[in-house]
Amino acid sequence: MSDNEIIRCQGLHFSYPNGMEALKDINLTITQGEYVAFVGQNGSGKTTLVKHFNGLLKPTQGSIHVFGEETRDKKVSALARKVGYVFQNPDDMLFCSSVEEEVAYGPTMLGFAVAEIKEKVESILQELGLQTQRETHPFALSLGDRQRLAVACVLSLDPEVFAFDEPTTGQDYFGGESIMEVIDQLHAKGKTILIITHDMPLVAEHAQRVVVMNQGQIALEGTPKEVFSQTNYLRTLSLRSPQVTRWAQNLGLEGQTVLDIKEMVTWLEEKYLPAPVQGKGGLA
């Protein structure tokens, strides 16, 4: 095992009690500080796989090691300190009567000192912009704020790895952006980020590595550029590359995959503008 390898699945299979085989022979390694997106159509096994990383599910065959330890005999609450999991629906995670109490709950369960908890809660509320709502009942918050609160609850356990299940689903544009900002900040601090999503532009913009799941198997894996270059194959998996990527491909941009508008503009400028005129902007 290499020094910074934190999650390793070997020949991982998982079947639900009703016999449905949800994961087949998964071999995957995740290293410290990575930003990995898990994509795939509904029912492809993304969530099932990620739920193995903190022991919520245990493999029926094969093994999974998290920080060098097999999860099989580990309790979820123990693994929660290493791998945090933010559920798709924040309402499933919240049950206290104020924002402050909610953030403090995990650390109190783990027996942290009072002073330490207060300090932690304060800094987390500041960080996520929830400090003015500390007395509010969680269910009185907007969806965006509840989502941030759910992140805060996991953040209070200070895990090394954060898994997010569709963090932007159901959010308006700015709500989604603001949650992605929080996630990017965590990544900038050296945390490992795992994100389950259907939002391809989000993957192109934020992730460093993409794992494409199909029928319980890893169908494709690589950097966003490598994965999105295979538009035709992705289509057979009911996935679509970002629109700007497909646009560039349709224009016949070979050999290089465009992931965002900025890259597209640069390419168009290079291809169609003879030479940048001094003092004038390009197409942007």
Place this chain on the structure above:
Amino acid sequence: MMSIDFASQKSPLQQLDGRTKLIALMSIFVLALLFSNPLYALGLLVLVLVIWWIGRLPWKLIKNIMQFLLVIALIILVVQVFFYPGKTNLLQISPPIKFIGFSGYITLEGIMFGVAMVLRLVVIMIVAPLMVMTTPLPEFMVALVKLKVPYRFAFIMTTALSLLPSIQNHAAIIQQAQLCRGITDFETKNLLTKLRAMAGLLVPLILGTFRDSQTLDVAMSSRAFGAPVKRTFLLESHLSAVDYIILVITFLLLVAGIYLRIRGYGAL
């Protein structure tokens, strides 16, 4: 625990009309409550097990129900054995304790009544899946309505039954979400701590269910629920010859049971 859901296994019970099954179910309830003699209760249990066998329901479910009932059954048995005012003293275990009305003796009648109570409970518990697992919910609804149960009430009953699996699912997700927040209490063997953790589960579950029910309310209203006309049922239920035969047998059993009880049989 195995969920009590519609069983896919084909069985003669599925062919019966919902009304027949509902009336038979109610009759078995009445018969179970009628007799306090363990022999009669045992007879009823055998009858229910035979129906279970005909219905081809999984035996494992009976095992699960028994496990679930074990503690309650033991408590009932012990309480009856100690406190039933019997005549035939078998064993003195303490001097009389007047203020709780205990004679100090374990009596034959106490044991028999305790056993009868337990058998009664078992019959009532295992007879319900016979109806629920062999009758699709729409048929159940039609049966209730044809038996003149008000439509709204029938709807509430069947909706509650149909929502059970989804509530069960939601509870499992909430439990996972809370485990992820470092809550250890679900994983302890201490029953009291576990119960406390379950209480924490109820807040999001009940709020979520309320929210869902509000959505359901809007969804139903927007699809003309409660329109002031007599609704149509796509399912027509007809009583077949077999239904009539079973209804007659049920009726005879019920009358015989009541007659026996009035004549003083089946009691202690």
